Amino acid sequence: MNDDELHPIGHAARRSGLSVSAVRFYADAGIIEPTALSSAGHRMYDVHAIARLELVRTLRELDTDLDEIRRLLDGDTTLHDLLVTHLEIVERQERALRARRAVLRTLVKQGGTTARTDLMHKLVSMTDEEREQAVDDFWNDVGEGLDVPEGFVDRLRAQRPILSADPTAAQLEAWIELADLVASPTFRAEVRAYLRDTYSAPEARTLATEPFQEFMHVTGAPLMEELLAAHRSGESPGSPWAQRAVTRFLEAATALSATPLTPEVRNRMADGYRQVPDILRRIAEEDATSETPVYDDTHGRYATLVALINGTDQAHDPIPYTWIADAMSTDAPPRSQEVS
Incomplete structure (x- = not known):
């Protein structure tokens, strides 16, 4: 032309x-x-x-x-400025559409009423400050007068949802469910009952103390990950890598109670790990028939939804309790022996 x-x-x-x-x-x-x-x-x-x-x-x-x-x-x-402006508009529209889709999908699942529709809309429209307040109100209520070691509820409170500025539909749906739950007096009472029943007993209080929680979630986590990495790499429990990793983990664990890491202590901890699969099976069977609040329906549900909202919900391989027990034992299989 x-x-x-x-x-x-x-x-x-x-x-x-x-x-x-x-x-x-x-x-x-x-x-x-x-x-x-x-x-x-x-x-x-x-x-x-x-x-x-x-x-x-x-x-x-x-x-x-x-x-x-x-x-x-x-x-x-300029064309560039015009396109930037319109990109911002389209992105806002996209976020609004995702929020609407999350509300509609939740309403379809739960059965929508006019009041329910209003509530869902308010939940997805909450400001960051309103979301923070909702979570704080929940933990204030759950933790009030709860007989657990000092600082335990504050550590649980620190695990909180952070909804991104550009959330996915799945994250919005998780927030809708969580916001609905934390506002529910029934859910608050169930979480409170679960924490009381689980951590108030004398034999379980140690699990809720700050040193133990710090070890489980901070200092001990990388040590356990090193041990699991040896397992994923096909190392036998008695290999040098596995033994270095398990020894570091056991030394850190026994330091919590100032207990020397003797052969007897290693074998006792190994026996404990061997029993874990049977204990977990028994707990699952009891939870299936229990009429009292259980983890998956209370604090576990809270933690799962927070992980979904924060984008940290990652699938984890089953923990190889038997392999870990063999590594802890003073009779760990030799390097050439394969243990699954």
Whole structure:
């Protein structure tokens, strides 16, 4: 197409992807005027005008209004600035649509009523400050007068949802469920009862103390991960790698109670790990028939939803308790023996 060649309105419309009536409209609105008029008074367009018509069509498809397009073509704004503005608008619309989808999916699952719809909308529209307050109110209520070691509830409180500025639909759905739960007096009472029943007993209080919790979640976690890495690499429990890792873990664990790491202590801890699978099975069976609050329905549900909201919900391989017990034992299998 020659830059100086003039084309009738029908050709300009076809080239730009617009209808003839749309080209006329943009000319009458002073957006893209014809380059010239033919001797018969017909509107004629050169290649530059047709290119501008193509741009107008694209911008209109992006819901850009005519005043913005006019400012762009008049040189009052740049294409880059216009596109940045519209990208922000589209992203806001996308977030709003995700929020609506989360509300609708939740309502479909739960059965929607007018009051329920209102509540779901309020939950996804909460500010960061309102979300923080909702979680604080929950833990204040759960922890009030709870007979557990000092600082335990504060450590649980530190695990809190942080909804990103651009959450996925799944994260929004998890937040809706969590916000609904933490506001529920029934859920609060069940979490409180679970924590009381689990950690108030004298034999379990040690598990809730700050040194033990710090070991489980901070200092001991990388030590256990090193041990699990040896297992994932196919090392036998008696290999040098596994033995270095398990010894570091046991030394840190026994230091909590200032207990020397003797062969008897190693074997006692090994026996404890061997019993874990049977204990977990028994707990699962009891939970299935229990009428009292259990972990998966109380604090466990809270933790799961927080992980979903924060994007930290990762699948974990089953813990190889028997392999760990063999590594702890003073009779650990030799390096050449494969233990699964």
